[in-house]
Amino acid sequence: MMTIHETEAGAADVEEGLVRNDQAPNAYIVSGEWPSAELSPDAPIGAHVGQEIARRLKAAMETRELTHRGLAERSGLGWRTVGRVLLGDVYPDVATLARLEQALDIEIYPTRWHRQLQQGSSES
Template sequence: MLEAGYFRAIRVTAVGCRQKTRLLPEPILRSLPTNSRIPRSTLGGGSDHCHAGASRWATLFDVPQGDKRKRSPVEYGLHGVWPHAVLDDHHGARVAQELAARLRAAIDKHGWSIAELSRRSNVARLTIMKVLGGEVWCDLLTIANLERALNVDLWPGRGPDNPPQ
């Protein structure tokens, strides 16, 4: 059975070919135990894993998900309303929360609507709304475009003029 915090992957090895790893969709092979050897023909996909289909077997293994990006920042809230909720101990979610609070304050200070900020920053309205709501992990280009349009620092820094809240 697949443990929480892991996803399922396969490893195909052939003589003279380096190992290849491929992630599997959730429903496929969920019930098989880790390190199972399974016939490669059950996976489909032809010989894209190794040259000339030299391997007939694949090994199933579980891979840790790393930094928990499957959950959105708002899902780390223990109680309260985003972006002022008390969060679980997840540094990334806290950065996203602070960024959302700074973005809302900057929009209000300028007196702009989300549509106006979208026009000036070239960031989609839906993206801005999702960042404000903690529904997405904001990427660097989006942050850079919003900072330039608003002329403020949104990223919670470590300097004395931009401390994390």
């Protein structure tokens, strides 16, 4: 997975599985274990979305009694890719999400997640 973005200077910048200048989703953990860990209050929305994707993916795999390799076979992805998404090491790209959703026949991407995060922060 490669993400291409422009730096502040305008030059193209490529980082494997990362978004802009954000760190990997799991880099924002303040306590607990991924994917149920508490994230830093300043964690970008992408880290929260990555965490929810990992939660949903993990739950679906447990329900179906699938291993990383089993899901990789079903989805046509590499088992390392599946593992990196589950561990929060990368932000999965759209093609990866589509393959995982198709393989598991569920929605993994948390639509309208930004609204839930906004509601949660306004209640604090």
